[in-house]
Amino acid sequence: MRWLVVLVIWFSVVAAGCSHQGATSVDAPYFEGLDQTVVGEVLNDPVALQKIEEEPSDTRESMAQGIVINFMVCRDALRVYQGWRNTGVAPSLEPLPTPTNPREPSYSDWITSYANLETRVDSGELEQLRFWLTAEGSCGRWIPARPGDVSGPTIRDVVEGES
16 A cells, blocks of 8 residues: 555656646747757746746746747847947848747737837837837847846847947
8 A cells, every 4th residue: 555655646746747847848849940949048047937937827838939939039139230230231130930839829929029020120210129129028128138148138238238
């Protein structure tokens, strides 16, 4: 009987660990098609992990996928901003990252946000892109400017430091 209790407890612990790991595993199906280096970075970023873990379980995968896209798009927007600021000509944005297995609502939200970003770049007004990167609630306020450097400057810090 004692072995049965130990075995049940052991399986419970293993199952709980596996289910948590699956929710934050680099090779999870909802990360397919996205840059695996960025996926790993997001899964090691304490702010990103907190945002994922605070999400209700039925939309956690969507949040995790959306944050990876967020890191990719926001860093690309920073690249465009810096190039535009330095040359007076806006470089082209990279295409919106497209996961193999899009999760909702984040992917549809990103399609809308990306269209807004394109409009700001196409406006010919650098200040519109700057606002997108620095406004309250923007990606620039919390995403590290340098991949993996959670203690370094955020995208917003870099943009505001270049003003």
